[in-house]
Amino acid sequence: MSTACVDRLHAIREEYAIAGILLAVMVVASLFILGWLPVVRPATWTAFSLGIPGIDALEAELPIPRDWGLAFAGFPALFDAFWGATCGTFDTWLVCSGFLQRGFTAGILIGITAPIVGSYLVNRQMALIGEALAHTAFGGVAIGLFVGSAVPRLDYPLLFALVAAAIAALGMQYVAVKTDGYADIPIAIMLTGGFALGVAVISYGVVFSATVESYLFGDILFVPFENVQLMVGLTLLVLSTVAITHKQLLLITFDREAARLARINVWFYDTLLIVLTALVVVAAMQVLGAILVAGMLVIPVAAAMQVTDSFNGGLVASIVLGQVAVFGGIFLSYYLNVATGATIILVAIGTYVVAVVTTS
Template sequence: MTATLALPLQAGGSALDPVLAPIYWLLRYWSELLLWVAGATGIELLQYGFMHRAILVGLCIGVMAPLIGTFLVHRQLALIGDALAHTAFAGVAVGLFLNGVLDLGVSPYLSAVVVAMIAALLIEVISEVTDAYNDVSMAIVLSTGFALGTVLISLNAGGLAVGINQYLFGNLSTVSAENAAILLVLFAVIVATVGLTRNQLLYVTFDETAAAVSGISVTWYNRIMVMLTALVVVGAMQIMGVILVAAMLVVPVAGAAQVSRSFSESLVVSVVLAELAVLLGIGVAYYAEATAGGVIVLIAVGIYVVTVAAGKLKTATAEESAPEVGSIDAGEGASSD
């Protein structure tokens, strides 16, 4: 095998390189591991550095998205991912606009993080201040974000269109070392935050009133949840694209709900289903030369259909095996005078 890894300690002279240097070392070791696996197994896609980063990002998405999506689905906030994805699109457009017009050298990925988190807070603030339902505030933020993105693109006479396409539809080959490193930071923040606040988030998810009575700041934890969702959306945007990113927050969780008996079990199963969809999707997309985000979502939906069938079969089997309860005759066994 002649494939070698071209992953330098620095990712191209970015101002973030000194901060991300330790993570670049981790990326190098990860790539060396996959190169060894490629040599041992002969798997072609493992021979290339860009696929190493894409697989790592995919594995992180497979954990982050269901981890947050499980809370969102149980709170009936499945569409918030779509709203934040459209505002992340605006964030990317802001970064590309500043780079293309003002030559500021801003990372579109980081500008997407900032704009998406601001939008997440706006969704909560609009609901609190106006007493509007969450879906109303989500629709307002979604429309504003997408409008801002399209205006910035048009102001540059279409010059941003080429740069924006990879964020709209996702692209395996454009996952840079810098973006992969930022994703790992987001992954650590999300997992650590959920780990530290799991009980409070769970309480707020299933009974906000009781949580407020017990002294938990419902408003604060609601804001934590939407900000974590924004981070997941931006992290998954590299591979999934903003158009399809919301699917990974919902579809694996919906599939897990069909075969799980508890919240914790649903969380674990949804992660397994998401990882299966991501890995299969990346492999199929590479060999078929198709868009990775679309393939991953189609496989995730296929897995969902299988879990629905498995859940129905499980229920039918349980009903058939349950002992039949006979009717009781009121007159039977009664003593006669």
């Protein structure tokens, strides 16, 4: 067998191995997030009937989680231990209040995952894709709220948002490849279409304006604990996936032709990056809102690019600047009594301006 054939077989084997690992990680992480692992107690399950006339005997007991309590067996204890120690040390309302503790935790997680994924997007000049997926996820939230109002056991708007954003991500990739159109065409279609879908569903008849407003503009101070757990799961999924595929993502970001010559499946990793973006967008949605969520994907990365020429250095710097934006935004919003999500983005813009001025 020729050397070229052997190299090709090794490349195919490596791609299948990576794809298998990613699939296993995503499946396990999804089960972990949803609480569908065997460690979940049957007492926490909800009966779910197939509802097919004439065959009621086929009713099944499915692990549909209602309290998410055992989805992360160690996280609640870790959360309580960390914030208990922090509250005991500083003894101030800012770190002892339960809703602020949840808000800080959610913000820290978003300040990590968004700049990591955003680093690849910005360097590929795909900054607007986060905005398009956020608007599509908003459409998914509207559908989830609508379905949940009719079927309470399916009241998981963020999961509907996750499905909608993932479908939109794959749809944008398909349109861009199959139509040979400019990359901004599918982005523009999804950006306007997703938001239009959300408005159409909301206007259909079910009134949940307060809930919709929290997803549209963000409400970090009222993030439920189960949504914090969802963010933990998505963060673990994003970090593990990026750690496994960093070399491939880096190559397709800066030299796509070299990636093809190296027999890397460029389409697969393009799709993977867009799906990861969808996960981050959904995780950040209730913190920053659909309108502002793209800011954390782009602004800390843009600021980091002003202070370092290294991709890995910029990755670390963007995470640090993301944390500055989160903490600065939360504290300023508390003292100024203004919207937290908007303040986080304004602080992030402030760091970008400072970076530009100090390095010019």
